[in-house]
Amino acid sequence: MKIDRDKRGLTNYSTLKKTGxxxxxxxxxxxxxxxxxxxxxxxxxxxxxxxxxxxxxVNERLRKSLTINDLMFYKKLVKDFLKEASEQAFLxxxxxxxSRRGRSILITIKTIDSExxxxxxxxxxxxxxxxxxxxxxxxxxxxxxxxxx
Numbered sequence: 001m002k003i004d005r006d007k008r009g010l011t012n013y014s015t016l017k018k019t020g021x022x023x024x025x026x027x028x029x030x031x032x033x034x035x036x037x038x039x040x041x042x043x044x045x046x047x048x049x050x051x052x053x054x055x056x057x058v059n060e061r062l063r064k065s066l067t068i069n070d071l072m073f074y075k076k077l078v079k080d081f082l083k084e085a086s087e088q089a090f091l092x093x094x095x096x097x098x099s100r101r102g103r104s105i106l107i108t109i110k111t112i113d114s115e116x117x118x119x120x121x122x123x124x125x126x127x128x129x130x131x132x133x134x135x136x137x138x139x140x141x142x143x144x145x146x147x148x149x
Contacts, residue, residue, distance in 0.1 A: 044088050048148055051081045055144065059137050066130050071120055078116050078140065082109045085147045112143045 058074045086109055119136040122128040128136075 041088070044084060045148070048081060048084050048088070051077060051084065052141075052144060052148070055081065055141065059141065062137060063134060066123070066133060068124070071123060071133075074137070075116050075120060078112065078144070081144055081147075082112060085109060108143060108147060112140060112147075115140050115143070 055074065055077045058070055058077060062070050062074065115136065119128075119133060119140070123133055
């Protein structure tokens with residue numbers, strides 16, 4: 001068997017001439033750690049957006065009928081959202097080695113947590129009207145959106 005080492009005939013077999021195939025280009029060099037951090041932040045942001053969408057769905061259900069089961073589910077979703085936000089604050093704090101931003105996020109998380117607890121306590125004790133609960137839900141949602149920014 002003879003192997004042809006003549007490279008002149010290789011131009012006929014170029015894959016770049018085929019349609020739908022693009023050439024691979026090099027980007028600016030990025031460290032693995034930067035790439036991993038970028039992907040992780042994107043994943044956390046996506047998960048927080050999904051949780052916020054789920055919170056909005058429960059919020060709409062609460063607007064139609066205010067039940068303790070929906071309020072407890074709302075509380076669970078807010079806790080999950082706050083957990084993600086605190087992990088994100090830890091990642092940002094660890095990556096940038098700054099405590100100012102992380103500290104403000106943790107204070108906001110405590111504030112949101114206490115607002116949810118207060119809302120549920122007031123609802124269980126029948127202290128609040130449904131409109132007041134809905135106002136608190138909107139206030140809490142605003143704070144959650146602020147955490148994402």
